[in-house]
Amino acid sequence: MIVGVPTEVKTDEFRVGMRPVGAEMLAREGHVVLVQSGAGLGSGFEDAQYVAAGAQIVPDAASIWSRADLVVKVKEPQPVEIPQMRQDQVVFTYFHFAADRELTVGCLERKSICVAYETLTDDRGSLPLLTPMSEVAGKLSVQEGAKFLERPFGGKGVLLGGVPGVSPGHVLILGGGVVGTCAAWMAAGLGADVVIMDISLDRLRRLDEFMPANVTTVYSDPQAIRERLHWADLVIGAVLVPGAKAPRLIRREDLRHMQPGSVIVDVAIDQGGCVETAKVTTHRNPVYTVDGVVHYCVGNMPGAVARTSTIALTNATLPWALRIARHGCDRLARTDAHFANAINADRGRLTNLPVAEAHGLEFEPLYA
Numbered sequence: 001m002i003v004g005v006p007t008e009v010k011t012d013e014f015r016v017g018m019r020p021v022g023a024e025m026l027a028r029e030g031h032v033v034l035v036q037s038g039a040g041l042g043s044g045f046e047d048a049q050y051v052a053a054g055a056q057i058v059p060d061a062a063s064i065w066s067r068a069d070l071v072v073k074v075k076e077p078q079p080v081e082i083p084q085m086r087q088d089q090v091v092f093t094y095f096h097f098a099a100d101r102e103l104t105v106g107c108l109e110r111k112s113i114c115v116a117y118e119t120l121t122d123d124r125g126s127l128p129l130l131t132p133m134s135e136v137a138g139k140l141s142v143q144e145g146a147k148f149l150e151r152p153f154g155g156k157g158v159l160l161g162g163v164p165g166v167s168p169g170h171v172l173i174l175g176g177g178v179v180g181t182c183a184a185w186m187a188a189g190l191g192a193d194v195v196i197m198d199i200s201l202d203r204l205r206r207l208d209e210f211m212p213a214n215v216t217t218v219y220s221d222p223q224a225i226r227e228r229l230h231w232a233d234l235v236i237g238a239v240l241v242p243g244a245k246a247p248r249l250i251r252r253e254d255l256r257h258m259q260p261g262s263v264i265v266d267v268a269i270d271q272g273g274c275v276e277t278a279k280v281t282t283h284r285n286p287v288y289t290v291d292g293v294v295h296y297c298v299g300n301m302p303g304a305v306a307r308t309s310t311i312a313l314t315n316a317t318l319p320w321a322l323r324i325a326r327h328g329c330d331r332l333a334r335t336d337a338h339f340a341n342a343i344n345a346d347r348g349r350l351t352n353l354p355v356a357e358a359h360g361l362e363f364e365p366l367y368a
């Protein structure tokens, strides 16, 4: 198979769909790997490393889209990429079709096979190609929150870890899933006092078993949240209701309970945010202040730490790219239901029900 890796073209995106080691493993199995010149630079991988791994460097994206049987990317195809997608070509990347009708219709018209990272499942009912980016965002949320608590960045001037003789900072985490757990580890590691809230008692029980002593679990309800807003220096929004917009857990009038210079990092902003006053920001302009509270709401947090994110993402995606190259998409989908779940569009047919419902388009099951 010819496998292609183009440079990501979405604004502020520095990740790449494959590392040199991925090219090496594919080349070892006899596949041809084409990498666009400079594709890995944003994540610290040079063309020479891909060449040493057995890949061919090509000068432009057109050389990839016109030749590759399988294109491995990170972000959804951009308007300049969609017209280059070919019939029967397998495109393996994040698509997030439900959020973008134009992208959906464009990809259907191209009759490519769209294999979406975000809907590939596993036996535990989780989404293994989404998890690594939630882990990155969870850890980063505390790092960013700590920074914006610093006075020169608009915060109240609190050091999360405290020092001898001065109490540590207070971190309130809403949601104890992947993002929330990673955030709690990070905040606890810094020495902060941490409260993590969830509506799943099972989840809280599990967290209670393995979290360190400076993390307390609390059942999430509106009163419990309100009561801790004055206490919190940093609030991290990490809730998810699968398939729905994030629930609004902090309303505008609740901000008056918070101290000026406190920080909210709403990681759930990609699902609309769990704070009423949250609106998407970018890495270039990550924060704004409402009622004295600093809001950080970057929609693609992992992009800030592209090298770590690329390695984390490709650790999870490479085994699947190898399987697609080895068996072909059709055979793999027929033998692996988790992989079949990732196929959102198949040669002009929309095969993902929630996406079809989101846009009022016709759904056709992958296999009738």
Ligand SMILES: NC(=O)c1ccc[n+]([C@@H]2O[C@H](COP(=O)([O-])OP(=O)(O)OC[C@H]3O[C@@H](n4cnc5c(N)ncnc54)[C@H](O)[C@@H]3O)[C@@H](O)[C@H]2O)c1
Binding pocket: 131, 133, 134, 135, 137, 174, 175, 176, 177, 178, 179, 180, 197, 198, 199, 200, 203, 220, 238, 239, 240, 241, 246, 247, 249, 266, 267, 268, 269, 270, 271, 298, 299, 300, 301, 302
């Ligand atoms: N901004 C970014 O760059 C970025 C990156 C990765 C993930 N995310 C987002 O972060 C959010 C969390 O992702 P995740 O992987 O941790 O999800 P997850 O499913 O692992 O965890 C979500 C948790 O929220 C809990 N929850 C639901 N309703 C709640 C409520 N009312 N109060 C308290 N807890 C509640 C659930 O019980 C669950 O434990 C998602 O919206 C995801 O898309 C954003």
